[in-house]
Amino acid sequence: MSSELRYTANTQLEHLHARYTGTGHADITKYDWVTHQHRDTYASIVGHAPLLSYLALADGEATGRVKFEMTEKMLQPCGPPPKKEED
């Protein structure tokens, strides 16, 4: 692959990633991947009313509360990111 081509391919990929949040790539870290997974899951639970009711019923909470807590958790579902190695 010529350097020019690689350059365009990368920008395209970057563009796609910017556009479709949550898309993975070859060098994704475990933390990023898991965080995306959790955010997707929470969004899916909030979007599917029966699932929200199911959790609310099991936990003895109002569905409104479950929805709120799920959305809150989307901010940082898996704790802080790991420390970056010095490079």
Next chain:
Amino acid sequence: MHLYNLTLQPPTAVTQAIVGNFSGVRAQEIIVSRGTRLELLKPDPNTGKVSTILTHDVFGTIRSLVAFRLTGGTKDYAIVGSDSGRLVILEYDPKANAFVKLHQETYGKSGVRRIVPGQYLAVDPKGRSVMIAAMEKAKLVYILNRDAAANLTISSPLEAHKNHAIIHHIVGVDVGFENPLFAALEVDYSESDQDPTGAAFEKAEKMLTYYELDLGLNHVVRKWSEPTDKRASMLLQVPGGQTSSEGKHDGPSGVLICCEGYIIWRHMDTEQHRIPIPRRRHPLDERSREVIIVAAVMHKMKGAFFFLLQSEDGDLFKVTIDHEDEDVKALKIKYFDTVPVASSLCILKSGFLFVASEFGNHYLYQFQKLGDDDDEIEYSSASYPENGMANPLPQAYFRPRALENLVLADELNSLDPIVDAKVTNLLNTDTPQIFAVCGRGARSSFRMLRHGLDVEETVSSELPGIPNAVWTVKLKAEDQYDAYIVLSFINGTLVLSIGETIEEVSDTGFLSSSPTIAVQQIGEDSLLQVYPHGIRHVLADRRVNEWRCPQHTTIVAATTNTRQVVIALSSAQLVYFELDLEGQLNEYQDRKALGSGVLAMSIAEVPEGRQRTPYLAVGCEDQTVRIISLDPDTTLENISLQALTAPPSSICIAEIMDASIDKNQLTMFVNIGLQNGVLLRTVLDPVNGQLTDTRTRFLGSRPVRLIRVNVHGSPSILALSSRSWLNYTYQNLLHFTPLIFDPLEYAWSFSAELCPDGLIGISGNVLRIFQVPNLGQKLKQDVIPLSYTPRKMLQHPTERLFYVIESDHRVLSPEAVDTKLQKLKGTGQRVDQEVIDLPPEIFGRPRADAGAWASCIQVIDPVNVRSVLEITLDNNEAAFSLAVTTFTSRPGELFLVIGTAQDVIVAPRSCKSGFLRTYKISENGTGLEFLHKTELDDVPLALLAFQGRLVGGVGKALRMFDIGKKRLLRKCENKSFATAIVTLTTQGSRIIVGDMAESIYYATYKPPENRLLVFADDSQPRWITASTMVDYDTVCAGDRFGNVFVNRLAAKVSEQVDEDPTGAGILHEKGLFMGAPHKTDMLCHYYVGDIVTSMHKVSLVAGGRDIVLYTGLHGSIGVLIPFVSKEDVDFIRTLEQHMRTEAPSLVGRDHLAYRGYYVPVKAVVDGDLCELFSLLPTQKQQSIAAELDRTYSEVLKKLEQMRVTTTGF
């Protein structure tokens, strides 16, 4: 295997409700979303009753719903956000009674995705634009307008995206006619994702951001963004903008921000106001956290507005804003009333509040007052420093009390949530009943569901003898109500007059010394009585014209309408009379000889504006039905003939609306009841008099009697056999449903002032007046209240009893309440007993933080509709599973084993200790004798009686127990399960284990070696919620995401496992894909759209096929019907394919993609979609039918047959 999925009862939960003038007239309607269905409800402001006008399955997940109205318009439209990746604008067409899709704008991928809009919708209050947003990042704004022809137009979308922003809520800001403004509550996660120290996460701010749609530039700009409370959850629109005429402001504009514990009013560049959400002054409440607002509604009246906010406990608060034009002086809050926690609140202009409960029945309340001048404490932001913005804000309290401002007007039954169900025939009727445990907390209930219409009896009075027929009759054609009840006895006739009381009258002109065959109000103002020896025509002035039978003959049958009379003589002759213009009854010159004795006859009512009905149906002893002309040119000529399988007992011609046959006019049905209890329904062709489209149905063991009646203002047919059935029109389609009522011998319409739409019937010597209040509800419910959220239920093996276990999280148990009360009293504090004694069904039980449980075991007697016994659990234990079992070592005794756990944390699942509580069942099942308690290391989520022992799923382990003196004894164990065992079913020595996240395992027990071995599992991970064995090798299960599927084990493997005596072969087989050595094959897969909570293999009609019935969490009940022949499969599948193109989803979801949401649909046909065939325009019906090489009535017949022969619905 191929399955046909049918919904018997659509979901009853309401996920969202909106109010508006959808039909364009003054009255307001409510549109509710039931998850996958849209329903239009109409509350009647006079009676306060809610009726369903239209339901429509959208074949998609409805996520958001708003009503909007164009500037200056009078009609509201509904905008729907769904999982289709499309914005859909719907209009209600009251003429066609249908939703019309005006616009469908595609903006993204389908499915419920994080960054695809659909979750939130907000409209500009002036109806100029709409914003649709996702959970994260994406926000699109559409401009709405009208074109020259006043049609609604929609622009292409404008983006208002913000990367890395999680959206909590959006709302349209009321700015009058300035540029439309939207407010969003957002959190940016980009910094906290980068900061390993966690400091950025701590500092992350929730921003209130205004997005302005610049109508001039056609562009959306982020106008203003300010941090607000970290725990803000919801935004509310505050009225604003200037009214053009006076230049006065409607309100201060801006938004209310609902936070945990507070409400903040906020607008650009002004000071904020904050008030606390008052907390309940409840001596037992021990929650550490503040409440949030879960539902809210703003209501504008002339020159004023207020908010009703509902906390997660169900308390309603009235919030008002004191303002001078745009300056807010104070934000005020006070306690209003307490109603069940809602998913949506709607205020109607007619003074009603519609509460769409998140769980359980929905309510319509009427406002008595608006809480203006009561002595409830009002908290105002003006009385706090800095308008309440100074921290800390002192805590506010209120005292909960019974309703003061609202009064209940109507209740809509809802099964939501069905937690568990059983199908069995306890009442020994023709069909089994469904027993379901529903609801949540103190509003839970045990419900017995029976297929049939509920009947409300108003009068029941005994008569001196046993009458064989009853009629009611008006005096004049234009009378609204009936005047007489006529009862025919074996040797006489009794006439009762209907007034303030019902009493006997003798001066009516009716012959009382003879039985009666028919009674009719005829012509303008005269009456007619047919008795065995003649006809009496009673004129208005009580003069009687009498026609007598020829000698040696009697009248055996008669049929009448307001202008025509036909009688059959014992000499097998027909005599025809017609009313002339002077009101004289004239006999037609010829009598018709039939050659066979007449058993039954019928003519239809005179069509409006006509002289006569042209057809007569006569049923004869030779097992035929003849259609005879009454037309003046061809009077009494034979037209057609239909042969029957048994002698007819009754015939009824009626013109009834059925949109599946004819959309525009009534269809003339000839119903023929046979002596063997079968009903034939045929359609009479109005042009040539031929009988077509015959459908049969078995009604009961007695000869059928058919009566034309009026129900809810439209003609219907009552069919009486050993059960009573009603054939009626509901939402333009014909339905045939049994009445849940004692069998009747005869019945007739009954209309009086007190009961304008009733029926009168006789059963034995009792005269009964009743009505059918709700035609929409085909399942009658008998409700027994429960104490806590039910978890599971089980039937006693022989007695008519159910054992229900109930447990509530975050609730104080009675034991904890007592200790706490003792403690409070001990410290000498005054305890507000009145608050403690408030009914828990409305106010809930005393709440606590996570980890507190209240739980009980209840014995329910559904036949006598009562709870027999309740055992409350102590030590913060909660019950999760139960089994009724026998033990080989204790023959003749029956035990109830309850799986409980102490101090359970729901997620991540943990407990201090699990237990198996063993009770001995005594006193025919009504007594429970506690024997012992066995400690376990995890929560037992599933228990099963197995070959004289007990098998339990204890966390990840499958264990087998036998009974001992002091405890249950562990016999063997298998710990190879992935997550936790949630379901157990068995046949023979095989145990089917459902894992919480890893699908179905096939295990077997090998007694010689005392081994529990897993020999097969699924190749897919699945979050099992319910399962049932369809046969020895096949299992049908449902998962948490709303799928149902069927898995089958290869016959060879099955045989091999059973032939291995010790299980050594399985034990040493090599595992496949890190699991069991064998994998099951998936045969069928289908997305239901509701979480399946129980599954049963049952037969719903006597002698019918076995089908799988499932219940869904949101209150749906559906069935999976196996196809019997390959032709049927091909036929219905082709029909389904056509339907996919001809009846596209209302929300624009691709049907195939929807039913294959997680896994592609496999070998299941969507019956609900196929049944929409009956609502298609006739032309489309015909073209589809032509492609299938059938007529459209054959297609309809096939669909009905699929439903009726297997479910009886």
